[in-house]
Structure formats: structure tokens, C-alpha cells
Amino acid sequence: MNYFRKLMYVFSALFFGLTMFAQENNNLNVYAITNVNVVPMDKEEILEDHTVLVENGRITAVGPSAAIQLPPNTVKIDGQGRYLIPGxxxxxxxxxxxxxxxxxxxxxxxxxxxxxxxxxxxxxxxxxxxxxxxxxxxxxxxxxxxxxxxxxxxxxxxxxxxxxxxxxxxxxxxxxxxxxxxxxxxxxxxxxxxxxxxxxxxxxxxxxxxxxxxxxxxxxxxxxxxxxxxxxxxxxxxxxxxxxxxxxxxxxxxxxxxxxxxxxxxxxxxxxxxxxxxxxxxxxxxxxxxxxxxxxxxxxxxxxxxxxxxxxxxxxxxxxxxxxxxxxxxxxxxxxxxxxxxxxxxxxxxxxxxxxxxxxxxxxxxxxxxxxxxxxxxxxxxxxxxxxxxxxxxxFDTPEEFGTIEPGKRADLLLLNANPLENISNTQKIHALIVNGKLYDRETLDRRLLEIERN
Incomplete structure (x- = not known):
């Protein structure tokens, strides 16, 4: 491994460690998926450059990124160029x-x-x-x-x-x-x-x-x-x-x-x-x-x-x-x-x-x-x-609970790297997700999948 690759590896490990520390110490479980293309699923449309705020496992705000005020200690997930759909x-x-x-x-x-x-x-x-x-x-x-x-x-x-x-x-x-x-x-x-x-x-x-x-x-x-x-x-x-x-x-x-x-x-x-x-x-x-x-x-x-x-x-x-x-x-x-x-x-x-x-x-x-x-x-x-x-x-007679991206809904969210409305196979291009109030990034998902493969 050359010097540059070693340096990048150290920075990546440090960034991941700080991110996980922030998540674990984020007592209010506050996340913001920023600058993302939202596919709300209440109708067929894409809300461009929006931010979705999640607090304590619930969606509390959905709106244009410039209009959303983020609480202190919010963990930000970069949604630039990505698409957010309900789980x-x-x-x-x-x-x-x-x-x-x-x-x-x-x-x-x-x-x-x-x-x-x-x-x-x-x-x-x-x-x-x-x-x-x-x-x-x-x-x-x-x-x-x-x-x-x-x-x-x-x-x-x-x-x-x-x-x-x-x-x-x-x-x-x-x-x-x-x-x-x-x-x-x-x-x-x-x-x-x-x-x-x-x-x-x-x-x-x-x-x-x-x-x-x-x-x-x-x-x-x-x-x-x-x-x-x-x-x-x-x-x-x-x-x-x-x-x-x-x-x-x-x-x-x-x-x-x-x-x-x-x-x-x-x-x-x-x-x-x-x-x-x-x-x-x-x-x-x-x-x-x-x-x-x-x-x-x-x-x-x-x-x-x-x-x-x-x-x-x-x-x-x-x-x-x-x-x-x-x-x-x-x-x-x-x-x-x-x-x-x-x-x-x-x-x-x-x-x-x-x-x-x-x-x-x-x-x-x-x-x-x-x-x-x-x-x-x-x-x-x-x-x-x-x-x-x-x-x-x-x-399940609970349309107020989940299924669309709206304030008040359970924050089961799937962040994709490509538009699923263009090709349904893009639902497989998962960058991160939130389920039951917890954030899973791509690295966390891949690490656990590798463990399952080796079981």
C-alpha cells in the first residue's frame, strides 16, 4: 500500500469512527437527509433539492433545503444527486x-x-x-x-x-x-x-x-x-x-x-x-x-x-x-x-x-x-x-404511520443512488437507509452482509 492510499485509509477510518460516534451520541436520534430528490409516493413526482428531517424515528419536516432549519447535533446524510423513497x-x-x-x-x-x-x-x-x-x-x-x-x-x-x-x-x-x-x-x-x-x-x-x-x-x-x-x-x-x-x-x-x-x-x-x-x-x-x-x-x-x-x-x-x-x-x-x-x-x-x-x-x-x-x-x-x-x-389500516414521506410518518427511508422511477432495478442501488430510528450506511450494511456470507 503506497503512502497516499495509507493516508486515505486513515482518513476514511477516522471519518467512519467520528460518524459512528456522532450517531451513538446523538441522543435525540436526529438525522437530516440533505439536498436530496424526494419521491414522496403520495403521488408520482420528484421533489428536487429537498431536506428530510428525522427526530426520534419520525419524519418531522420535509421541504426545500434552503427552508429547513436543522437542530443542533443533527447527523447529516448527503443526498446530493440521490433519491429518497419510503422503505x-x-x-x-x-x-x-x-x-x-x-x-x-x-x-x-x-x-x-x-x-x-x-x-x-x-x-x-x-x-x-x-x-x-x-x-x-x-x-x-x-x-x-x-x-x-x-x-x-x-x-x-x-x-x-x-x-x-x-x-x-x-x-x-x-x-x-x-x-x-x-x-x-x-x-x-x-x-x-x-x-x-x-x-x-x-x-x-x-x-x-x-x-x-x-x-x-x-x-x-x-x-x-x-x-x-x-x-x-x-x-x-x-x-x-x-x-x-x-x-x-x-x-x-x-x-x-x-x-x-x-x-x-x-x-x-x-x-x-x-x-x-x-x-x-x-x-x-x-x-x-x-x-x-x-x-x-x-x-x-x-x-x-x-x-x-x-x-x-x-x-x-x-x-x-x-x-x-x-x-x-x-x-x-x-x-x-x-x-x-x-x-x-x-x-x-x-x-x-x-x-x-x-x-x-x-x-x-x-x-x-x-x-x-x-x-x-x-x-x-x-x-x-x-x-x-x-x-x-x-x-394494515394505518396510512398515517408509514408508506409515504410526510411529516409524522415513521422514518423508514431508503436512500438510492439512482432514480427508481426510471428503472425499477435502481431500488437495488442503496446508499443508506433509516429503519426503526437507526441509520445504516453502505459500509455498515456491507460489513454485516460479509459476516452473514461467512456464517
Whole structure:
């Protein structure tokens, strides 16, 4: 190392040390992102040369830089030439269980390292409530968590009476929502009735006996993976005897009638039910790329080896199933893209989710891939960003809390090096972020990512 490089290294280390000291001794947690291009997400516009002031984890001022007075001891983050957007929300995420605490910490950080500041955890237990609360108290770095309870299966709720008790138990335990699974029609009906009485939403899958219309009529808050839409598109007089529905309807694709799509869309809009598409779930399955190559993607280095092996085995095994037909699965990919565009353009509620860490979806990284898939489906970058920022806040009935850059909102902020409205892939060019009142610069993010890679 020559003298100049040594000198630069010393100055860099000194600057980083002083910055971290300022942050740690900034008792009021006051930050200012200065001279930045703000993408507020309340409408499609860019507020040039603005300053956003953050105090105690809340946005307290947004305005032209020349008009913003900064309090003493403010930590400044240079936004010159950069773009500020609200943090992203993963509306179908998963957090590992208590048997792998290090993996839990790694997953939480992978989310925030990719600008995901809120996660709807779609399957959980009492342990996840503890994780949620630790993150909330600032004891554990991670996104804000909305926690679903245990999966409503036939084992958990075999009867309507059992469903009634389980809904009340999960509500009392403090879960934020109920995760739907494979229960019979009568049990589902009782679950929906009790959930309405208790004021707790339910979402996820749709039991086969209930079907799309049954879930919409019951007020299911969200449908994930476009579950049961394919079945709705199959005409009643179609010969389905002995035909397996396959993975999210892939086995029925040769029987569907696309002229029924407008009716499915109309019913969805009228019900006010949200959809979380998780396009990547099927696109990864349909991809001709071998599983052994998929686990060589750059982000795969952050996942445990046994998880990667599980993904490879699943894809390889699925390709051998009798109900797996490559042409039908390819058609399913196209249908899901078409549904995304039709539902969006018709005013249906859509929220961003990728189902991570599942099936080649690395937490955080997969949400950016999902956004690119939604652009491919026909949405603009701004429209896609709405599904991952403003829309989730409305889903949770807390639009005053997050989702846009306005005074009073939670300061979940993502500072980018390029304009995401020009290209959605620019959401990956993260310079810094603020989550739960804490600033993470690029060096801090990279250092922790390296630790996860080496775990």
C-alpha cells in the first residue's frame, strides 16, 4: 500500500469512527437527509433539492433545503444527486424458527439490507411475537413485523368449534392476523365469523372447498399467490374428474376459459380483497434454468447450505411429478402476469410480496426481483413502488404511520443512488437507509452482509 492510499485509509477510518460516534451520541436520534430528490409516493413526482428531517424515528419536516432549519447535533446524510423513497414492505415474508437463532438474525438483516423495513410474517408462533417485540424495542436489528399465527390446518382446527377457540386464542396471544390453510368449508365459515367478531384479519391460502368466491364473500383480507383463481377460470362443465390441480392450478391450465377473467376481477374489486401475487414463486418453478445453476445466483451466498439443497431437491422432484406439464406451467406464468395487470388496472388492491425465504427467494433480494417481474407484467415502476410502500399501509389500516414521506410518518427511508422511477432495478442501488430510528450506511450494511456470507 503506497503512502497516499495509507493516508486515505486513515482518513476514511477516522471519518467512519467520528460518524459512528456522532450517531451513538446523538441522543435525540436526529438525522437530516440533505439536498436530496424526494419521491414522496403520495403521488408520482420528484421533489428536487429537498431536506428530510428525522427526530426520534419520525419524519418531522420535509421541504426545500434552503427552508429547513436543522437542530443542533443533527447527523447529516448527503443526498446530493440521490433519491429518497419510503422503505419497502414484504407482504409475504417468513422468519425462521427459534431452533436457528442465528439464521433468524441473518434473515432479519437481509431484509433491511435490501431496504425492506416492514415484513408481514405469514406463518408464526409465540416465538415470532417475541422477535417482533425485540425488534420494536430496538434490541434486534430488523424490519417492523406484523405476525401471523399458526397455520389454520385441519389439525389445528378440525371443527367449527375448534376454529372458534383458535381464533380467540390467537387474537388474545397478540398475533396480527390469521394464516389460512386447508380447513373445510363449515370450519372456514366459523373462523371468518369469529375473526370478524374479534377484529382480526385473515389471509393467505383459500381452502379447496371454499373457492375464490367463498373467500371473497367471507371477507378474506388477502389472497396470496393468486390461490384458487385458476380453479375459478375452469368452466363448471369442464371435465376435471381425475385431474390434479397441481401447484396453484398448474394442472388445470389447459381447461381454463380466459373469458371468465373479467368476472374474477369484478368480484375481487367489489369484495375489496387484497392480492399478494408472489409472481416469483411460479416463475422460478417454470424457469428452464437448472436448480443447480439457480443456487449460484450472487445472493445465494447468504443462505445456509441445507436451505439451498432443499430448494434444489424441491424443483428437481417437482419436475418428475405426473401433474407437472412444462407447457401448462409456462401458461400459468403468463396468466399470473395477465391477472396482475387486469386486477391493477381495474382498481383491485395489490400489495408487494415474494414469499421469502422460499424457493430460491433470498430475503430482501427477492423483493427486488418481484418488482422487476411486476414491471414485466405491465405495471410502471411507480405503480410497482406503490404496491410496496403506500399500499401496505392501507392494508394494515394505518396510512398515517408509514408508506409515504410526510411529516409524522415513521422514518423508514431508503436512500438510492439512482432514480427508481426510471428503472425499477435502481431500488437495488442503496446508499443508506433509516429503519426503526437507526441509520445504516453502505459500509455498515456491507460489513454485516460479509459476516452473514461467512456464517
Amino acid at each position: 419497502l414492505t414484504e407482504m409475504h415474508g417468513h422468519i425462521p424458527g427459534e431452533d436457528r437463532p442465528q439464521y433468524v438474525e441473518d434473515v432479519l438483516f437481509l431484509y433491511i439490507a435490501n431496504g425492506v423495513t416492514t415484513v408481514r410474517n405469514m406463518l408464526g408462533n409465540a416465538y415470532h411475537l417475541k422477535v417482533r417485540d425485540r425488534v420494536e424495542r430496538g434490541e434486534l436489528p430488523g424490519p417492523k413485523i406484523f405476525a401471523a399465527g399458526p397455520f389454520f390446518s385441519k389439525d389445528l382446527a378440525p371443527t367449527p368449534e375448534a376454529a372458534n377457540r383458535e381464533v380467540r386464542r390467537q387474537k388474545e396471544a397478540g398475533f396480527d392476523l390469521l394464516k389460512m390453510g386447508s380447513i373445510d368449508k363449515a370450519t372456514y365459515g366459523q373462523m371468518a365469523k369469529t375473526a370478524k367478531e374479534e377484529g382480526i384479519p385473515f389471509g393467505g391460502h383459500i381452502p379447496v372447498e371454499v373457492g375464490l368466491t367463498g373467500a371473497l364473500d367471507a371477507g378474506q383480507r388477502s389472497i396470496d399467490h393468486y390461490d384458487r383463481y385458476v380453479e375459478f377460470l375452469v368452466p363448471e362443465d369442464a371435465k376435471t374428474e381425475g385431474v390434479s390441480a397441481g401447484f396453484f392450478g398448474s394442472g388445470l391450465m389447459l381447461l381454463i376459459d380466459k373469458s371468465r377473467i373479467p368476472e374474477a376481477v369484478r368480484r375481487t374489486v367489489e369484495a375489496g380483497t387484497w392480492n399478494v401475487p408472489t409472481l416469483s414463486l411460479i416463475e422460478h418453478l417454470a424457469s428452464p434454468e437448472p436448480a443447480a445453476q439457480m443456487i449460484k445466483w450472487p445472493e445465494m451466498k447468504y443462505m445456509p447450505q441445507d436451505v439451498l439443497e432443499g430448494w434444489v431437491n424441491f424443483k428437481n422432484d417437482y419436475s418428475k411429478r405426473e401433474d407437472f406439464k412444462p407447457e401448462a406451467t409456462k401458461a400459468l406464468v403468463e396468466l399470473r402476469r395477465e391477472l396482475t395487470k387486469e386486477l391493477h388496472d381495474s382498481g383491485a388492491q395489490i400489495a408487494l410480496g415474494s414469499d421469502a425465504p422460499q424457493f430460491f427467494n433470498v430475503p430482501g433480494f427477492s423483493l427486488h426481483s418481484e418488482m422487476e417481474m411486476m414491471v414485466t407484467a405491465g405495471l410502471t415502476p411507480y405503480e410497482v413502488l406503490v404496491t410496496g410502500t403506500r399500499n401496505p399501509a392501507f392494508y
